[in-house]
Amino acid sequence: MTTNKKIKTIKSIKIDIDKCNGCRACEVICSAFHAMPKYSSNNPARSRIRVTREPIRDVYVPVYAGDYVVAECAGRDKYIIDGKEYDECTFCRASCPSRDLFKEPDSGLPLKCDMCEGEDEPLCVKWCMVDALTYEEREEEIIEEEVTPGEVETGLEALVNKHGIDKVADIVAQISKSKG
Ligand code: SF4
Ligand code: SF4
Secondary structure: OEEEEEEEEEEEEEEOOOOOOOOOHHHHHHHHHOOOOOOOOOOHHHOOEEEEEEHHHOEEEEEEOOOEOOOOOOOOOOEEEOOEEEOOOOOOOOEOOOOOOOEOOOOOOEOOOOOOOOOOOOHHHHHOOOOOEEEEEEEEEEEEEEOOHHHHHHHHHHHHHHHOHHHHHHHHHHHHHHHO
16 A cells, blocks of 8 residues: 555534524535435435534534444543533534434435535535534645555455445445435
């Protein structure tokens, strides 16, 4: 395996929880954008941004989906910010085995934010009327590992052995759909 230095554009969404009012417009537009065909339906359970909404405690926290993790984390913390208590997983972006968040409801496959690939700006940012979400880009130097074709085959074979060809094919199809 060889390594390469590269400049990569890192895209992120800055979240201001003090501005969020829990309207869920971000969930609606995200799920509609990713519906097949596009905009044919909306279902917050399919959204790649989810809002923890607890009006009694005045808690509104939008979080967009990050990577899938195979195992639950070992240590969790409670957060108290400005006198408000937040549950242990409230700020976590992972699609993880310990909760249903960020999983496609029918297949159970993990969902990950793709920054609305193809759009000039993420749609959840555009649809948030109170500017709780701000799109940001920054350049970062990263070290990239070049994977040789042999390594790809070995990795795929291991995945097929572990999860079965159908599951792996489903995931590859889902990834290529989100890239297409
Ligand atoms: S659209 Fe904005 S205000 Fe509404 S839930 Fe999402 S982040 Fe909060
Ligand atoms: S950037 Fe796009 S894909 Fe990501 S959470 Fe927002 S609407 Fe969904």
